[in-house]
Amino acid sequence: MYQSFIGLEIHVQLQTKTKVFCECPVTFGDEPNTNICPVCLGYPGVLPSLNREAITLGYLLARALNCQLAPVSSFDRKNYFYPDLPKNYQITQYYQPLGTGGYIDLEFRKKKKRVRIHQIHLEEDAGKMIHAGDMSLLDYNRAGTPLLEIVTEPDLEIGEEAELLLQEMRRIVQYLGVSDGNMEEGSLRCDANVSVNLRGQGLGQKVEIKNLNSSRFVRKALTYEIARHQEILDRGGTVTQETRLWNENRDQSSSMRSKELAHDYRYFPEPDLPPFRADEDFLEGLQDRLVELPAVRRARFREWWGFSASQADFLCDEKSTADFFEAVVDAGGAPDQALVWLAGDVRKILNRTGGTLSASPLTPQRLAELLNLLAQGTIHGKIAKQTLEQVFLEDKNPLVIIQERGWKQLSTREELEPFLQQVLKENLFPVEEIRQGETKPLGFLMGKVMKATGGRAEPGAAQALLQEMINAPRRVSSIQVLSFGGAIAGVRREDGLIEPGDLVSLARLFEADPDLPDSIVFDEVRLGQFLSEEITPADWAALVSRIAETLDRGGVQGIVIAHGTDTLAYTASLVHWFFADTPVPIVLTAGEGPPEENSPGGSGANLRSAVICAAGGSAGVHVVYGDDDFLPLNLRFERIDSGGANSFRTWNPEDLTRSGPSLAPVARSSSCEDLTRLLEEVLGQTCIVRVYPGMRGDILITLMDAGIRAFVLEIFDRGTASLREGPFSLRGALEQGRERGILFFCTSQQEGVVDFSEYVTAHALWREGAVPMGGLTTESAFTRLVVAQLEVLCEGETQSREAQREGVLALMDV
Structure with a gap:
């Protein structure tokens, strides 16, 4: 069994206005060879002058990475000949780097790992070579730009860890303002050193890989190189110490040159630059420029607002996003809703338009205003999404857009009554059915109300007033029951076999039950006639769409899903991943046979328990079977006995919950x-x-x-x-x-x-x-x-x- 060792050399281009040893501007994308001078071109007789901001940013990053800061750091010449280096030497730090002995902590697949940092030093970047046919073109605009090199110890083992480290380094330099961390523009680059040996035998022969300009390429190159080393060792061969070049088009590395050693570069002190002394005032100034780093901010977000690791990762990946989120909360927006909208609709618009949040018309104050309008009932969810789109298009405040378009939600009696009267007048037959005890036509009437008001009616208020105007004998608090196949909705044939069918009238089953609240009215929705082992993608899509539609419309106290036993574990967990953030109970249940066979532990008893849970249970997804209320995750169907007990069990129940954030806020809003x-x-x-x-x-x-x-x-x-x-x-x-x-x-x-x-x-x-x-x-x-x-x-x-x-x-x- 082999063990791999990986160390990275990360190059960070500093965010300064001028180069490190001259006053040439540092700007990306300018015409070639326009930002140059005798100093960065290495003309004889010119002298370099240290950019104080560059050395300050170097010390700032070193402190953030827990390094020992050098009280005196000096510069040295690294001598080699290559066309992109006009002086034929590079000014760097070899003998006295500005920071040593630091570390960065990572979390990879639930395990914490500390990666040691050997040193951080400041140097000048080389020029850029562009190969065109049989020619090589040189652009010296980049020559002399300030560059920090961070050298890690070989503490990484696989490409995924290196990718994670590089991504975290990008976040850190962006948070500190040290660099924009843009790998596409070369602001963050990486060379990787890898060796493979038998486990316990220490380091093997080292190979350096260059041309890694994305974290994904780092992962792919290291994965390839580790496999190449293992293949060589499996054949009894010896890995050659060399520098290799990564070819992103072929997904493979190729030999570039033999690996140089330190003495090949003939390092000696730079005679034209004095040592830099980091005095007490300088170090105190660094403390003033430190900010909350990404790892600390992620931990705080999880502690303060109960976010999951992936939610905190999303918010804190870019400092601008985390700052935006906190500004929304400071402006009065609810933290959980701010997260949902930033991760869902806002990101969807930005992906479609190719824009960035900081450059968009959406400000934290505008998003907070939109969330508060939604929370106050001034608008509902669909109008909120329409308003957000218009904020991006028109660069106006949400309230102004709503007022200009007349999108304010109708929620008072005075606002709703004229529309409801017209709907009732035009739909006399459904009104009569409701007065006779039917509830299904109520959804039909609510659809007419929404159409008549242009979608502006607040669903809960409209439904309550509609029921009052119909003068129903009781104020409806609806439990919607979704008939989703299985034996619980089946029919037993004369030969004893069960075939697919529909649920019988729940009102008839439970109307005399003294334990059920008198106010409950059952709204049965038939989604299909099938046994649970016959579920298709279209069936699951219909179920998800119906639940989403019901929750968006509002007005239900709970939802019951009548299901088969065999595949209940799949559907229960699927519903949880979609609707863990449901504000009302969603209760799944099953049974041995049709509901009219109301034996203890059978379908009828389970349906009754599910309805009681939906009427008074906690928010989230439940699975009710017999007298047990199971979590929707890790459900194992073990057996059915005559009493219905011990049919299900929950594996590994620790840390499982029935409610939380939805895994798919965007997907569940899609059409069926x-x-x-x-x-x-x-x-x-x-x-x-x-x-x-x-x-x-x-x-x-x-x-x-x-x-x-x-x-x-x-x-x-x-x-x-x-x-x-x-x-x-x-x-x-x-x-x-x-x-x-x-x-x-x-x-x-x-x-x-x-x-x-x-x-x-x-x-x-x-x-x-x-x-x-x-x-x-x-x-x-x-x-x-x-x-x-x-x-x-x-x-x-x-x-x-x-x-x-x-x-x-x-x-x-x-």
Whole structure:
């Protein structure tokens, strides 16, 4: 078993107005060779002069990275000959760098890791070479720009860790204002050093990889290079110490030159620059420029507002986004709603327009105003989304837009009554049905009200007033029951077999039940006639769309979903990932047979318990079976006995909740037709594989060839599977999958928490890119993967496959 060692050399171009040793401006994109002078071109007789802001930014970053700050730092000449270096030497820091011995803490797959920093030093950048045909063109605009080099110890093991470190470094330099961290413009670049050796044998031969101008390329290059080293060592060969160049088009590295050693550069002190002395006043000034760093801010967001890790990561990824969010909260916006809108509708508009939040017409005050108008009932959700679009188009305050368009929500009797009277007058038959006890026509009438008011009627107020005007015998507090197939909605034939059917009238079943509130009226909605094992993507799409429509419309006290037993664990977790933020109880239930067979623990009793829970339970998603109220995640269907007890059990219930943020706020607002199409696409490329002893690894490759892009691997215990060489190993499939961008997520066949913590094979699975799903069962992990892919597709179907992959990984962070 091999062990890999990775160290990075990260180059940060400092955000100064002028170059480090002359007064030439530093601007990206200017005409070639316009920002140059005799100093940065190395003319004889000229003298460099240190840019104080550049050295200050260097010390500032060194302090933020926990380095020991040098009281005296000096400059040296690094001598080598290359066309982009006009002086034939580079001014750098070799003997007395400005910072040493620091560290940065990372969290990778729920595990904390400290990466040591060897040193940070200030130097000048080289020029830029552009190869065109048989010519090489030189642009010296970049020559002499201030550059910080951060050298880490070889504490990283895999490409994903290096990618994470580079992304965190980008955040830190942006937060501090040291650099814009824009890798596309070369403000942040990276060289990687990697060696592979047998575990426990220490460092192997080191290879340096250059031309890494994105965090994704860093990950891909290191993954490729580690595999190349392992292949050489497997053949009994020796890895050559060299510098290699990464080819992003071919996804492979090629030899560039033999690796230089320090004596090859003939370092000696720079005679034209005096040492820099960091006195007490200078160091106190650094303290004034320090800001709250990304890791501290993420932790604070989680503590203050109860955000998940992925939510805090989203908000704090860019300092401008985190600042915007806090400004919204300071302006009176609710934190949870500010997050939902920034991650959903606001990001969707920015992705579509290609703009940035800081340059958009949307200010924190405007978003806070919009959220408050929504919370106060001045507008409802649909109008709020329309208003947001107009803010971006017209650069006006939300209230002004609403007033100009007459979009203010109608919520008082005086505002609503004229519209309701007209609707009642034109729909006499549905009114009579409601007076006779039917509730279904109420939804039809509410649709007419919304159409008559142009969508401006506040649903709750309109429905309450509508019922009052109809003079119904009781004030309706509706429990909507969705008939979603299964034996609970079936019919028993004369031969004893159950076939699909519809729920019987719940009013007839429960009208004499003294434990049910008199105010409850049941609104039964039939979504299909099928057994639960016959569920299709279109069925799930219809269920999600109906729940979303009901919650958007409002006016229900709770929702009950009558389901079959066999696939309840899938649908319950799917509903949770979509609607964990539901303000009312959503209760799933099942049963042995049709509801009229009202035996203890049977369908009728379970329906009754579900209705009681929906009428008075807590917000969130519930699964009610018999006398038990289960969590919607990690539900395991074990057996059905005559009493209906012990049919379900919850695996690993620690840290599970029935409510929280929605995983897919954008996807659930899609139309039923779009959801059906996307579900068919996602389910067509997602697969569960239960690993077993003797399973051939090339089965997974065959599935990849057939179009599978994401796997849930149900493996053993805490994350073990065969990785021995041979046809029964998963290694080859995982390596190929990694190269193709395939996603692998691992769950346990036993009631275990998959964290890859104990065995050698588990550690190897982690290194090959498999992601542990912790305590989630296969069903819950699978539906989370499906919903995550749906959300990413809904946010932007035109995104690159790599961007979609990264988006899914972010949403799968448990």
